[in-house]
Amino acid sequence: MQNIQHLASRAAKTGKLYNLDHFHIAWQNPGLRRLMGNELLFPPSPQVIQAVEEAIPLLNYYAEDPGTAAELRAALASYIGVEESPAWITLGNGSMEIIDMIPRAFLDPGDEVLLPCPEYSPYTRRPLLFGAEIVDVLPSLDDFTYQPEDFTRRISRRTKMVIITRPNAPVGNMVTRQLIETLLAYPLIVLVDEAYTEFSRQTVCDLLPQHPNLIVSRTFSKAMGLAGIRLGFAAAQPGTIEWIERVRVPLNVGLITQVAALAALKDADYIRACTDKVIAARNDFIGRMRQINGLRVYPSEGNSVLINCGESGKPAAVFVQRLQAAGYLVRDQSNSRGLPGDGFFRVTVGTQADMDAVADIIRATVLD
Numbered sequence: 578m579q580n581i582q583h584l585a586s587r588a589a590k591t592g593k594l595y596n597l598d599h600f601h602i603a604w605q606n607p608g609l610r611r612l613m614g615n616e617l618l619f620p621p622s623p624q625v626i627q628a629v630e631e632a633i634p635l636l637n638y639y640a641e642d643p644g645t646a647a648e649l650r651a652a653l654a655s656y657i658g659v660e661e662s663p664a665w666i667t668l669g670n671g672s673m674e675i676i677d678m679i680p681r682a683f684l685d686p687g688d689e690v691l692l693p694c695p696e697y698s699p700y701t702r703r704p705l706l707f708g709a710e711i712v713d714v715l716p717s718l719d720d721f722t723y724q725p726e727d728f729t730r731r732i733s734r735r736t737k738m739v740i741i742t743r744p745n746a747p748v749g750n751m752v753t754r755q756l757i758e759t760l761l762a763y764p765l766i767v768l769v770d771e772a773y774t775e776f777s778r779q780t781v782c783d784l785l786p787q788h789p790n791l792i793v794s795r796t797f798s799k800a801m802g803l804a805g806i807r808l809g810f811a812a813a814q815p816g817t818i819e820w821i822e823r824v825r826v827p828l829n830v831g832l833i834t835q836v837a838a839l840a841a842l843k844d845a846d847y848i849r850a851c852t853d854k855v856i857a858a859r860n861d862f863i864g865r866m867r868q869i870n871g872l873r874v875y876p877s878e879g880n881s882v883l884i885n886c887g888e889s890g891k892p893a894a895v896f897v898q899r900l901q902a903a904g905y906l907v908r909d910q911s912n913s914r915g916l917p918g919d920g921f922f923r924v925t926v927g928t929q930a931d932m933d934a935v936a937d938i939i940r941a942t943v944l945d
């Protein structure tokens with residue numbers, strides 16, 4: 578085979594293949610409960626299913642381009658509480674695509690991006706493709722909290738962007754709103770990923786009208802229960818959205834996705850009911866885990882719980898294997914960025930029954 582390495586772009590040479598084996602394992606083993614990917618463990622609302630069924634006969638047509646999909650974009654603006662106008666929203670094929678579009682719109686070679694450590698992993702990768710560099714912002718390792726100076730003292734003349742997931746992933750805790758406001762006073766793009774916002778019931782979207790440098794990213798993959806449709810969106814002032822729109826791939830959001838999203842937004846009661854259940858199960862699970870000696874359980878405002886089992890004398894892999902053998906697929910986070918050692922694993926919050934069973938297995942594994 579001819580070697581074409583010399584033809585590969587700098588971006589391709591910088592990029593690495595992304596490991597999504599946890600989804601592969603889940604799809605290959607449909608009997609396992611999927612507590613590994615922070616999906617919603619409840620099915621989509623009946624109204625979404627009906628709207629999708631009605632759209633199926635139209636699949637021979639292109640959907641509206643997100644650039645003109647005014648109804649969905651205005652509905653999203655209304656959902657996040659800014660002026661009900663499409664101009665405040667741009668759409669992505671999952672918020673994973675937003676993670677690509679924003680660096681593409683704002684980063685040049687040599688720019689620096691401040692990124693908490695740990696953070697959601699694609700943020701460590703996409704900025705590099707545009708020649709930017711990641712500057713790690715380290716928390717207090719004891720509880721993964723940050724002071725404003727942890728960020729501000731790393732701002733240099735090259736700093737262009739700061740990215741903060743709130744609630745965070747994989748930890749689940751939140752930086753303060755005041756920290757975001759401090760960062761907004763600097764001439765930087767401040768990207769706040771609110772993928773898990775419906776589980777924390779806190780947002781910084783109300784700051785958008787005062788700050789052209791604030792971008793908030795959201796997704797339909799978590800509380801909305803629609804990870805399979807791939808819809809993410811970014812909210813910002815119209816002038817900021819226009820820069821992102823310039824680099825968006827045309828027709829990047831499909832017909833079924835648009836129809837399902839509109840139907841989901843109209844069924845707000847269903848979203849509320851699902852998130853109520855997840856929040857109750859999460860808080861109950863955290864309470865129970867805290868009673869077990871040998872486990873460190875971190876606060877979470879999202880739909881997952883991070884546990885460090887290091888002091889139990891067993892590595893995370895033992896817990897992950899025991900849970901998988903019992904039908905629960907969770908995520909081993911050992912030695913991932915910002916999570917040193919072999920003791921970290923993360924459990925997505927499913928139904929109360931899921932969490933009861935998982936709590937029992939974890940307790941038995943510690944005591945073994």
Ligand code: PMP
Pocket residue numbers: 614615670671672673674697742745746770772795796797798804807808809
């Ligand atoms: N941001 C965060 C913080 C996430 O945890 C995830 C998914 N795990 C995403 C973005 C991506 O979600 P999606 O592409 O499905 O919208």
